[in-house]
Amino acid sequence: MSSIRFIMLSLGMGFLGVYTLLSIGCSKGETQNPAGVGQQSTEQILPVHLDENPPGPYAVFLTRILEEAEIPPALARHIQEVAAEGPAFLMDLLAVLEGDPYLRVLVDKEHALAAGYEPEDLVDLTRGSYQVNRQGLKLRRAAELALEAMAAAAQADGVTLTVSSAYRSYAYQETVYTRNVRESGQETADQESARPGHSQHQLGLVVDFGSIDDAFAETRAGRWIADQAHLFGWSLSYPQGYEALTGYRWESWHYRYVGRELSYFIDTYFNGIQQYALRFIYQWEKAGGL
Ligand SMILES: [Zn+2]
Structure with a gap:
C-alpha cells in the first residue's frame, strides 16, 4: 500500500486519526534513533510561532516543504495556520495528488519535460463554442472538454x-526559440519564449487566447476569463507582478488547464499563484509525501 493510500484511509478516521498514526510512525523513528538527532534537526526548522506547542510530524513536514518550495514567509505562515485548524488542506492536497500527474507537473525555467514527451490523447480543436485563429490546433482531451465548457x-x-x-511539440518550440534568439538575442528570447522542453505548451494543456498581447487583458474576453477561468479548472500561469517568480513577463492570455481540484487548491491556499502551488507540490512529492 502506498503511503498516500495509507494516509487517505487514515483520513477516514478523521484528522486526529492521521495525527495519531503519524505520531506512532515518529515514535518508531525515535526508538531507532535514541541519540535524538532527529529531534534536534526538527527543532532547527521550526518557525518561532509554532514553538508554543510541540508540533506533530505533519506540521514539521509541512514547514520543511514550504521552506524547500521557497514560499514567502507570510503565505507559508497562513498555510501552516490553516493546516493546523483541520484536515481541509491535506484533503485538498490529496485530491490533487490523486489526479493526472501532468496536471500538476512543474514546467518552468528550471524544470523541463522529457524531449520525447508527447501527450497521447491530443484532439483537434474543432468544436463550436470557441473559435480558433488557425487550423491544426490541438489539446489533450480533458483540456478540450474544459475549454468547451468554459x-x-x-x-x-x-x-x-x-x-x-x-499544444506545441518539443520540435516546434525548438524552432520558435531558435528563431527568437536569432532575431532578438538570447536575453530577450528567454524572457518571451521558453527553451525547448521548458514550455507549458508541450503539455497539451495550455491555451493562448485572443491577440496574445497586453491588449487582450482589457477585452471583454480577457476580463471574462480573468474572472471565470478558475471555475473551469484553468489557471493564469504568468500573472502581473510575479515576473521574478515565474521568469516570464505578464501574459494575460496564457492559461493552463490544471483541473478543478488544483485550481481550487491554488486559489484557496496560494493566493491564486500557480507557480507557488506547483513548486510546493513538486517538493512535497520529491520528499515522498507524508
Ligand atoms: Zn502561451
Whole structure:
C-alpha cells in the first residue's frame, strides 16, 4: 500500500486519526534513533510561532516543504495556520495528488519535460463554442472538454473565446526559440519564449487566447476569463507582478488547464499563484509525501 493510500484511509478516521498514526510512525523513528538527532534537526526548522506547542510530524513536514518550495514567509505562515485548524488542506492536497500527474507537473525555467514527451490523447480543436485563429490546433482531451465548457459559459454571457495557440511539440518550440534568439538575442528570447522542453505548451494543456498581447487583458474576453477561468479548472500561469517568480513577463492570455481540484487548491491556499502551488507540490512529492 502506498503511503498516500495509507494516509487517505487514515483520513477516514478523521484528522486526529492521521495525527495519531503519524505520531506512532515518529515514535518508531525515535526508538531507532535514541541519540535524538532527529529531534534536534526538527527543532532547527521550526518557525518561532509554532514553538508554543510541540508540533506533530505533519506540521514539521509541512514547514520543511514550504521552506524547500521557497514560499514567502507570510503565505507559508497562513498555510501552516490553516493546516493546523483541520484536515481541509491535506484533503485538498490529496485530491490533487490523486489526479493526472501532468496536471500538476512543474514546467518552468528550471524544470523541463522529457524531449520525447508527447501527450497521447491530443484532439483537434474543432468544436463550436470557441473559435480558433488557425487550423491544426490541438489539446489533450480533458483540456478540450474544459475549454468547451468554459467557452459555452462565456457565450451565454455574450463573450466569444478565441484560441490562438495550444499544444506545441518539443520540435516546434525548438524552432520558435531558435528563431527568437536569432532575431532578438538570447536575453530577450528567454524572457518571451521558453527553451525547448521548458514550455507549458508541450503539455497539451495550455491555451493562448485572443491577440496574445497586453491588449487582450482589457477585452471583454480577457476580463471574462480573468474572472471565470478558475471555475473551469484553468489557471493564469504568468500573472502581473510575479515576473521574478515565474521568469516570464505578464501574459494575460496564457492559461493552463490544471483541473478543478488544483485550481481550487491554488486559489484557496496560494493566493491564486500557480507557480507557488506547483513548486510546493513538486517538493512535497520529491520528499515522498507524508
Ligand atoms: Zn502561451
